[in-house]
Amino acid sequence: MSEKGNGGFETVAERPPQPPDSGAERRPRPPVKGPIRPYGDTTGDGMVQLSFTLPMPHSKIAEGAAVQLANKMGMDPALVVHAKQMGEGYTFFVVYGRVHHLVDPSKVEVVERDFPLLTPQEANAAIKRRLRRRLVVVGGCIGTDAHTVGIDAILNIKGFAGEKGLEYYRELKVVNLGAQVSVPHLVERAREEKADAVLVSQVVTQRDAHLLNTREMSAAFRESYPPDRRPLLIVGGPRFDETMARDLGVDRVFTRGTTPGEVASYLVHRLAPPPADQSARKAS
């Protein structure tokens, strides 16, 4: 089976099996240095579990097919411990087995989000402690776009993807202006409300209207505010590119799949940062 295993790992020396801890003398394990394998009940045993469905009725052949899949995924030996037919043409399998792959934590590269993700409680606490007042967010859809689904998913308490919207945050004051808000009206309301941040959504657009609208919006805010007083400008929508913030004259662009929690965390990161990080606000 040529797919089995991963040739790249074959050269890495296998760690010798280690004796299991004797209950009497438990010492903290040293930090992981070298390559490791999954752990079932013995160091180095490489045991994993897997469940999946194959689109075929249950039979011995189906179980064989399940083993074949597990083998191809690198489990060898693989043991089908449970198989159950569902409806007419599907079978659910649970498979236990050994993998020979080694993973090397020292070679893992992690792309860090440039701001920490906070729970609503943490976000509220940070705003309360550092801003000592509620943080004001004004949002809406500009231009002719009548699709408030994006801005509502972020702002409405109902939220999105299992996360509550910004209205849910006790320390955020949310003003949702809804659809088809003109740029002058948006600026006016932002001033009235003393907005700390302005959120603009653009969902359905034609011929790059979302880019033109956004540039018009950011220009209007630059014009009507002194540079150090301007609210944080955030745009979002499925057709934006996250790297375009500078080009559009805004502070941040969020794209498809952004959740309210991410937006709230970003607001805290920029407007109520931890003391050591006070410079963040001035950075752009």
Place this chain on the structure above:
Amino acid sequence: MAATTRRRTGKLDLDPATVRKARSLARTVGRPIVRIARQHTTVSVERATLRLAGLAGADAEGTPWVNRLVDVVRADVGLEHGVALPVWDAVRRGEGADLRELAEKASAGSVRFRIPEGPDAKRARTAATRAVGAGIRRIDGRRRERERLIRRIGDAPATPWVYLIVATGDIYEDIPQAQAAAREGADIIAVIRSTGQSLLDFVPEGATREGFAGTYATQENFRLMRAALDDTSRELGRYVRLTNYASGLCMPEIATLAGLERLDMMLNDSMYGILFRDINPTRTFVDQRFSRQVHARAGIIINTGEDNYLTTADAVEAAHTVTTSQLLNEYFAKEAGLEDWQLGLGHAFEIDPDIPDSFRLELAHAMLARDLFPDAPLKWMPPTRHMTGDVFRGYLLDGFFNLVGALTGQGILLVGMMTEAVVTPWLSDRDLALQNVRYVMNAAGNLREDFRPEPEGFIAERARQVLAETIDLLEQIAAEPGRAPLLEAIADGTFGLMKRPADGGKGLEGVAKKARDYWNPANEMLEAR
């Protein structure tokens, strides 16, 4: 589930005087709202009236003809008289052969509407009554059809009815999924709506294949799914019920379409749109009353949305807001003509499993709902907030959720998925979830017979405490100033932490205070019971 007067035989031996007091407070708080609902109409109520009269379809841009027609009538003579008189007056004057042609001409700007008087008004009334009456009769016919099908095919074999969700965004994908779910054991199929449909001020038209995390509620989608489930019902020998959502800005129209297409249950909460969607309170209460009258007439069971309170507030601290909302939902529902068997009052298993006695608290809350509403098929909603992605722990939590359901005789059980908050349910997730339900119902479904909480014990005490807090909250609401204390309470942020002023929110521009000569034949027919 016929309503019978019976002695209170609840498990908790609640003091009947306390229960009466809670209901009477709900009435006190609800009555001024009903008065406001009677004094106003909305664009959606008027559009629903035209839909009853058979006006369907949309123009080339996808704007429904009912929207086009109501907008023009409103621009000409205002909404406050109702659209029935000006519309059928125009038909009678020969401005259009039927409503569709009238709507086309009106949106092209070639019809002027007026409020007819004298004999003209009388003739317009007669024509409108006939046209709208045909829609009401069609709803009546659909109800009889459901009763006949249940008699002939057979009903769900046991309670709780097993409620499963489909949500692909594409009606043609939803149909095979729904049929598969029914074959796997679902008694009720709910088609989740596309995100944000509640904020559309029109009902999309036709079969739809694109939605955001759900499928648009349209008349054609309703028809397609009901027809498919009728086939599956015959195949399985049990009538499989279909659920959708009568909520948001088009609640009256969607309720009407549900009645016309024989949907069996509708999610329909009295305050959900206000609190969670920021829809104007008056708009919501007016629309809700009309939609509940339609549901009452259509024999549709409503499902209320109290579970939402617990997803935003702590499930222990906020337990009494659920009971309060259930009492208000009951009052508004009965006022609109719904009977006990049509009240799927909602509640949910959302207490943090890490707190001590969480299961006993859940049981106390669910038992309180059961004892307060003995003849209502309560809707029991599974854990979502504390489903962490640890699917194994989630599966256990769902088992305990099912056990509370068994112990408290829930009527409708929304099946919990261990992959809640991870993925939309896979085939295997649903199969495992149904095994969980079957195991618990098979093992402990009759445990209710043996189980009665200790009268002075933790559960009974907790239930009494929640009921007392409910009464406190209702008294506090009743003590608010103004002519409609509930509106003040909603504006103060009493429910779900949200402050919703009576003059704010979406859809306010679609509300009109009725003029003295307001007339709507649907109102007359739906009020006359």
